[in-house]
Amino acid sequence: MLSRSAKHLYWLARYIERTENIARMIDVNLELILDYPVDHSLNWKPLIDTLDANQYYEKKYKKYNEDNVLSFLFEGTNNSSSIKNCLDMAKYNIETVRDDLPKSASISLNHLHDHIFNESFLKIHKRKRLPYITNIVDLTQEFFSSINDNLSRGYEFEFIRLGRFLERIDMISRIIDCLCITKSDKKTYDFSTMEWISLLSILSAQDAFRKVSKGEVDREEVINFLLQDDSFPRSITRCLSVLRLCLDSLPKNEKIILKIRTLRLRFDTASFESFDDNKLHTFLDKCQKDLITIDKLVEKTYF
Amino acid sequence: MNDILRVGKYTNNYMKLKWSNYELAKSFDEYINSDNKVRSHIRKIGNFFESLSLTELQELNSSTESSIKSLGINFRVYSDTGSEERNWPLDFIPRIIKKKEWDQVSKGLIQRTKALNLFIEDCYNEQKFLKQSSMNDDLILKSKAYFSFCKNVKLPNSAWSHICGSDLIKDIKGDFHVLEDNLRIPSGVSYMLENRYVMKRVFPDLFSHYGVSRIDEYPLRLYETLVDSSFRNTKSPEIVLLTPGIYNSAYYEHSYLAQQMGIDLVEGRDLVVKNGYVYKKTIEGLSKVDVIYRRVDDAFLDPEVGNPKSVLGVRGLIKCWKNKTVSIVNAPGCGIADDKAVYRYVPDMIKFYLDEECILPNIKTYLMSKKKHRNYVFQNIRKMVIKPVAEAGGYGIVIGKTLNNETEEEIKKKVLGNTKNYVAQPLIDLSTTPTFSRNEISPRHLDLRPFILSGKKTYVTVGGLTRVALKKGSTVVNSSQGGGSKDTWIVEA
Numbered sequence: 001m002l003s004r005s006a007k008h009l010y011w012l013a014r015y016i017e018r019t020e021n022i023a024r025m026i027d028v029n030l031e032l033i034l035d036y037p038v039d040h041s042l043n044w045k046p047l048i049d050t051l052d053a054n055q056y057y058e059k060k061y062k063k064y065n066e067d068n069v070l071s072f073l074f075e076g077t078n079n080s081s082s083i084k085n086c087l088d089m090a091k092y093n094i095e096t097v098r099d100d101l102p103k104s105a106s107i108s109l110n111h112l113h114d115h116i117f118n119e120s121f122l123k124i125h126k127r128k129r130l131p132y133i134t135n136i137v138d139l140t141q142e143f144f145s146s147i148n149d150n151l152s153r154g155y156e157f158e159f160i161r162l163g164r165f166l167e168r169i170d171m172i173s174r175i176i177d178c179l180c181i182t183k184s185d186k187k188t189y190d191f192s193t194m195e196w197i198s199l200l201s202i203l204s205a206q207d208a209f210r211k212v213s214k215g216e217v218d219r220e221e222v223i224n225f226l227l228q229d230d231s232f233p234r235s236i237t238r239c240l241s242v243l244r245l246c247l248d249s250l251p252k253n254e255k256i257i258l259k260i261r262t263l264r265l266r267f268d269t270a271s272f273e274s275f276d277d278n279k280l281h282t283f284l285d286k287c288q289k290d291l292i293t294i295d296k297l298v299e300k301t302y303f
Numbered sequence: 304m305n306d307i308l309r310v311g312k313y314t315n316n317y318m319k320l321k322w323s324n325y326e327l328a329k330s331f332d333e334y335i336n337s338d339n340k341v342r343s344h345i346r347k348i349g350n351f352f353e354s355l356s357l358t359e360l361q362e363l364n365s366s367t368e369s370s371i372k373s374l375g376i377n378f379r380v381y382s383d384t385g386s387e388e389r390n391w392p393l394d395f396i397p398r399i400i401k402k403k404e405w406d407q408v409s410k411g412l413i414q415r416t417k418a419l420n421l422f423i424e425d426c427y428n429e430q431k432f433l434k435q436s437s438m439n440d441d442l443i444l445k446s447k448a449y450f451s452f453c454k455n456v457k458l459p460n461s462a463w464s465h466i467c468g469s470d471l472i473k474d475i476k477g478d479f480h481v482l483e484d485n486l487r488i489p490s491g492v493s494y495m496l497e498n499r500y501v502m503k504r505v506f507p508d509l510f511s512h513y514g515v516s517r518i519d520e521y522p523l524r525l526y527e528t529l530v531d532s533s534f535r536n537t538k539s540p541e542i543v544l545l546t547p548g549i550y551n552s553a554y555y556e557h558s559y560l561a562q563q564m565g566i567d568l569v570e571g572r573d574l575v576v577k578n579g580y581v582y583k584k585t586i587e588g589l590s591k592v593d594v595i596y597r598r599v600d601d602a603f604l605d606p607e608v609g610n611p612k613s614v615l616g617v618r619g620l621i622k623c624w625k626n627k628t629v630s631i632v633n634a635p636g637c638g639i640a641d642d643k644a645v646y647r648y649v650p651d652m653i654k655f656y657l658d659e660e661c662i663l664p665n666i667k668t669y670l671m672s673k674k675k676h677r678n679y680v681f682q683n684i685r686k687m688v689i690k691p692v693a694e695a696g697g698y699g700i701v702i703g704k705t706l707n708n709e710t711e712e713e714i715k716k717k718v719l720g721n722t723k724n725y726v727a728q729p730l731i732d733l734s735t736t737p738t739f740s741r742n743e744i745s746p747r748h749l750d751l752r753p754f755i756l757s758g759k760k761t762y763v764t765v766g767g768l769t770r771v772a773l774k775k776g777s778t779v780v781n782s783s784q785g786g787g788s789k790d791t792w793i794v795e796a
Contacts, residue, residue: 001585001586001587002567002569002573002583002584002585002586003573003584003585003586004570004572004573004584006586095549096548096549096570099558099562099568103375155586159586250586251586251587252586252587252588301586302586303586
């Protein structure tokens with residue numbers, strides 16, 4: 001397989017997965033507003049923190065209010081992780097590998113692109129914003145399910161999966177890091193249960209979580225679930241298992257597998273119940289650095 | 304009554320086509336003779352179209368269009384304002400040629416391509432033809448397509464233009480002539496294959512009745528030709544197709560052919576030269592390449608010898624080719640024989656190299672650099688076509704009968720400014736075939752581009768790509784300028 005094709009497939013998957021996760025974050029925050037007291041204590045800043053984009057954000061906006069944050073997340077031309085930018089990059093990456101993919105996948109991406117570019121989110125009536133966001137998530141899922149159902153297992157498939165799950169771990173760790181750490185020590189203390197649930201619902205994890213933990217939702221259990229549960233598709237441990245599967249099917253995999261095994265070991269042996277916010281933050285920060293190393297290794301080995 | 308007529312049987316009052324009402328143009332019509340009768344080998348399909356109502360024809364037209372759209376068969380057109388992808392235009396009324404006639408054409412094409420390939424190798428080696436013929440050496444040695452790095456190179460099977468696309472037209476008597484030979488990187492073959500694919504879906508019943516010869520061998524034969532071109536003696540050399548990229552007007556074809564042959568579609572940046580060999584960059588590391596089927600122009604192949612700014616090619620590629628570590632198809636420098644002034648000498652080449660008489664006639668060509676020729680052309684300019692010698696795609700052609708006094712002076716001045724750059728040919732009335740346009744079937748001019756492959760064996764496509772001018776009276780068939788296409792049927796008659 002050509003290195004360039006592998007690279008395009010990898011980044012195609014990363015950008016679409018990123019789109020999905022940003023949409024999920026916005027979705028949950030929009031829903032939370034409805035349950036919040038009118039004192040506007042709901043903070044939009046963590047969304048920008050999650051993407052580590054504060055310095056770009058502050059070049060353009062002063063206040064972290066709903067309109068500014070949403071406009072930055074959707075349109076932000078100076079934000080490489082804005083939804084529009086992600087989809088432009090996805091489109092760019094699919095161009096020369098289109099023929100390697102099922103036709104339905106490329107059609108899904110076209111729909112998604114049209115959905116975002118034909119109708120600006122900010123001009124939509126508030127009542128219609130939620131369905132608009134849900135539709136983004138639906139379309140990204142449609143894209144990946146078309147890949148899962150129609151693409152033969154081989155290098156093409158593995159590079160898509162590799163990109164998708166690396167991006168997913170990255171986003172999950174960012175979401176947990178920012179949302180849970182910044183929220184647990186702030187004045188919105190009363191709403192903690194609601195916030196844990198919102199964290200779970202960003203990752204479509206409420207139902208799965210409820211099956212393993214009944215009653216009051218507490219921090220420890222949520223964190224254990226999202227970091228260590230080996231059966232839930234959006235837990236970090238599970239994603240690491242998938243990465244391992246991908247690499248087993250690829251050549252020259254030794255160095256990367258070693259790196260993934262070390263990372264996995266750190267998750268398996270950590271006892272998160274004893275972690276305070278600071279320690280958790282340091283742990284997740286280290287995890288993100290490892291992901292960057294893995295990405296660089298993939299780049300060096302295959303592209 | 305033939306049971307095929309049932310296809311179009313209906314009971315409503317919609318108008319039907321009558322061939323007796325078909326308005327012939329002044330040219331040879333391939334369906335209808337001068338008495339407005341359907342030609343004998345066309346009778347079956349002629350009857351079939353007579354049995355259809357306008358509504359049914361429109362239905363056929365829209366089902367053709369929609370299957371082209373859903374298959375994503377397109378091409379890219381460039382203009383001053385940018386470029387756009389367009390759906391491939393296919394007229395659903397097939398062009399029909401008798402097998403007996405085609406076999407003769409096919410022989411003529413093989414003969415012609417053999418001579419042309421020998422000529423190219425000769426020009427870069429002994430130059431025997433140039434020494435004995437009346438042809439002006441400068442035509443070759445000073446041509447932009449002549450590369451001194453090709454000197455003394457000999458290639459397997461003497462194949463330089465492994466894939467040749469010759470443009471054929473039928474004159475007023477219905478005889479095929481060669482209009483030009485495209486020896487560099489002729490395109491269009493994927494559309495020939497896709498036209499058939501679409502037609503089989505639109506007219507499944509017709510095919511079983513006609514005994515239409517199959518055309519789908521081409522990708523396999525192309526693959527064999529590429530294998531034959533390899534310098535390394537192996538049954539399965541590593542072959543890639545080199546494309547300029549997605550913005551090239553023929554990208555659809557590049558991707559289609561690569562897929563059909565199961566080879567990698569690469570861009571210049573995917574290849575690299577190391578220790579005298581060409582490699583492609585794969586996820587497993589560098590992998591040696593034996594054959595490059597390139598769809599990139601000579602000038603952009605290698606920044607070391609061509610355009611120094613080219614990013615489409617591969618640095619050091621030509622050196623590898625000269626050292627025979629990689630073969631390039633078509634070979635660099637084969638464009639010297641792809642010139643409308645050189646074309647005039649093809650019958651002489653056939654005599655010289657093969658000691659045979661030319662089977663497929665040329666069209667009389669006047670060289671504007673010769674005073675005698677030029678005077679004749681200027682006196683009869685309204686009956687002539689003036690062509691620049693080294694342009695492709697129909698650009699720069701001036702058709703005499705469209706001139707007025709002012710434009711006539713203009714073109715004469717242009718020619719006198721650079722006489723070597725122009726040739727002239729008498730205006731040929733291209734043959735016509737019934738073509739559907741909105742609410743009628745009327746004659747449209749067409750040409751034919753068959754493709755000839757030269758490896759250990761020579762192969763000619765069964766028929767070729769028929770291109771048709773969609774405007775009434777127009778003879779411009781190029782898709783970039785609004786031309787359409789037809790499926791070409793070679794039938795036993």
